[in-house]
Amino acid sequence: MTQPSGTPPQEGFGAPLGPPPGTPPGYGYPPGPYGQSAQSGYGFPPQPPTVTAPGRPSGPGGGGRFKGRTGRVAGVVLALVLVAGGGAWFALGDDGKKPAAGGATGASPTAEQNEGKDDEVSDAALAAQLDARREPGEAKVRWLQSLGADLPGRAMGVYGPWEAGDVVAKGMYRTVSGYSVADGKQLWSVELPDDICAAPTRPTDDGKIVVAVEAKESDNGTDCTVLQMIDLRTGETGWRKTFPKIPVAEVEKRVVMAANGDTVTYARPGHVHTYRVHDGQELFAAQPRECRSYAFLSGARMRAVANCEGGNQVQEFDPASGKKKWAYTIEKDWFVDQVYSVSPLLVSVQKGDEWRVLALRDNGTLRSHIELGTRDVELGFADYEVRCGGYLVVTRNRDDCRGVAADDDTFYVSTKRKHVEFDLDNRIIAFDLNTGEQKWTADAPLGRRMEPMRMEGGKLLLHVAATRTRGGEIATLAPTGGSPQTVLTHPASTAAIEAGMTAAEVDYTDGRSLLTLPLVGTAEDDEAEAGTKTMMAFGE
DSSP states (O other): OOOOOSSOSSSSOOOOOOOOTTOOTTSSOOSOGGGOOSSOOOOOOSOOOEEEOTTSOOSTTSSOSOOOSSOOOOOSOOOOEEOTTTOOEEOOOOOOOOBOTTSOBOOOSSHHHHTTOOOOOOHHHHHHHHHHTOOTTOOOEEEEEEOOSOOOSSOEEEEEEEEETTEEEEEETTEEEEEETTTOOEEEEEEOSSOEEEOOSSOOTTSEEEEEEEEEETTTEEEEEEEEEEETTTOOEEEEEEOOOOSSTTOTTOOEEEEETTEEEEEETTEEEEEETTTOOEEEEEOOOSSEEEEEEOSSSEEEEEEETTEEEEEEEOTTTOOEEEEEEOOTTOEEEEEEEETTEEEEEEETTEEEEEEEOTTSOEEEEEEEEEEETTTTEESEEOBOTTTTTSOOOSSOOBSEEEOSSEEEEEEOOEEETTEEEOEEEEEETTTOOEEEEEEOOTTOOEEEEEEETTEEEEEEOOOSSSOOEEEEEETTEEEEEEEEEOOGGGHHHHHTTTTOEEEEETTEEEEEOOEEOOOSOHHHHTTOEEEEEEOO
């Protein structure tokens, strides 16, 4: 591998650009999501965001999460998932029932029990029914949530979830909404004038998010040139900025965003802008130079991935000034597709179907490289499974992968799932970050699959997926390996619903787990589809 030159190849940022030639589909900048126009334009309705107070309906059927155009709603979830580690496509279903008159919908625990039943039940009532059926040792069913809203007739992605204190928030279509972690009740909702088109993977440490919103002009289609700050704890909106139109077609939609401390970076081909989050003060801006950045990473340090004349680079900048601190140049013909961890810094790179992870030190020097074998996104084969990109085209950020974790000394990744007795299982592989060599393996329970989440209390936190008859689990592994130790068991009564949310993002904090569906697609039966379960929460 080529070591950093020690002298920054340029002063300050370059401009975002599509990834280098040879980048496989599914990485970098795919076609505009959700059926966006291929043209770019400018213009933004003068109305400010609307904040919905608690208790006020935010969509058809009161209490729903999203409000927008009348249209078909996704139901039997087309959770079209691009598994970045294997490139495999899955169509995942869920069991749904007709929506209640109040808007929230119910679903029976099993498909068999659903047959022939037309009675309607609210999400709160369903959660109570399922909780009443849990066995000793199983976690409480805290709450669940159905889609229950009208959306355009196209697949819609979810931004987030973002946690801020006792609030969990997420964005979809033209709405950012906050919910109580305790009971799932909507606390606030911000209605935006147009579609959300980009957002950082993580909020700031004090619970703020800046989202990018489309601006439309009838003659020129859409672009992604309006920023709106939102306090996730309260739902209050702050500053808003609109970028001027630039005379290049289709580029404004290629937006990546990152949060670093009290700063947020917005990057599009031709421009990089960094703002102070609490007041919107622009700290610096840059235009194209020799290196063109195509990814920025949320975290304590401001880091980016760029396509330069000598190859791809991983870079670090001062977030207050934009001055480059260091740059690591990737070996020729290799390109950066994702960043699996920002602390320690672990970068996924690929050349053809060759796949490896680079472990970099905080000063930008190479620590080790980990060989992960081969991967072909188009054909769908790989030895390991990592899910990135918001499960399709929800986000172009490169710091949002699931199925990997790391501590100071070890990188953890799950293997590709395989069929065992008509079900799936896999294993966790641990690699030494100092040598790049494999340390140990740990098998999933037979007939189950598991993946790393993150480190907690010196142990590796795992998610064990549900089956149609067994609820999912949160488990831990010691840093030396061994057998998974279960810390939270989801009830068997919710297993069918949970198994239908296989694509869900899973989070675990303070003994509570939260499953969030990342993508909702269109189908023909509006009523049944409105019952799609989009969130489920467990724990005391």
